[in-house]
Amino acid sequence: MDIKNKVIVITGGGRGLGRAMALELAAKGAQLALADMNREDLDTTIGLCMEQGVIARGYVANVAVEADVEQLFQDVVSDFGALHGLINNAGITRDGLFIKAKDGKVVGKMSLEQWNQVVDVNQTGTxxxxxxxxxQMIELGNEGCIINISSVSRSGNMGQTNYTATKAAVEAMAVTWAKELARYGIRAASIAPGYIGTEMVMSMKPEALEKIASGIPAKRLGKPEEIARTVSFILENDYVNGRCIEVDGALRI
Structure with a gap:
């Protein structure tokens, strides 16, 4: 797919990986519909995209709320008249041990609220x-591509029962959609980032960052721009379908 003038929706598009993706696609001439919960973040990213001479609009929406999502895509099509791509980037963490015990006594456990919050955004939202x-793509007759953002943690990670479950799920859903939607000219794929140096990660203590980086064979965190370039690769290569691309510095081999 030639990205120029294509209409791409990015959820969680206000900051972090979403902002990096928006700027990457703006540089290639895409028209961008960015969804986020934070209007201020959206406005900042939209301004940066428009500096590159493209059309960009922001939409405040909660991806876990069905009515919000339905309205979001109705509004995008009304505003742009087309839809060619979706990056399911919105996600949250609510980390905690599944069970915590001391001296044979259970002293803590992951709450149902911790589970539901992450599932609602990461999995149901996707x-x-x-x-x-x-x-919308089918009814408009637009061929396109859907990309889910999974994680290296999809194979299991301590303290992330909820998060790992959702990231395994979104990878599997992309495979299913690739099979189901191919007849309509719609592809689906996923990306599994490792530790990426977003604003949130880089705000950690230097010693914590150093410990994380030392455990990565590449000996550094990934850059948001490296994930964004992977998004471009998938969008532009029409024979990439149903696969998960790992971008983790060889953290998981």
Whole structure:
């Protein structure tokens, strides 16, 4: 797919990886619809994209709320008249040990709220956004591509029962959608980043960052721009479908 003038939706598009993706695609001439919960972040990213001479609009929406998602994609199509891509980037963590015990006594456990919050945003949000995006693409007759953001943690990581479950799920859903939607000219794939130096990660204590980096064969954190370039690769290569691309500095081999 030639990215120029294509309409791409990015959830969680206000900051972090979402902002890096938006700037990467803006540089290639895409028209951008950015969804986020924070209007201020959206406005900042939109301004940066428009500096590159492209059309960019922001939409405040909670991807975990069905009515919000339905309205989001209706608004995008109304504003742009087309839809060619979706990056399911919105995600949260609510980390904690599954069970915590001391001297044979359980002293803590992951709450149902911790579980539901992460599932609602990361998994249900991805489901809802892709469902609505695919419906619009099919009815508009637009071929396109859907990219889910998974994680190296999808194979299991201590303290992240909820997060790992959702990141394994979004990878599997991309495979399913690749098979189901190919008949409509819609591809689906996923990206599994390792530790990436977003604003949130880089705000950690230097000693913590050093410890994380030392455990990565590449001996450094990934850059948001490296994930963004992977997004471009998938969008531009029409034979990439149903696969997960790992971008983790060989953290998981």
């Amino acid at each position: 489901f809802l956004c892709t469902r609505e995006a695919a419906c």
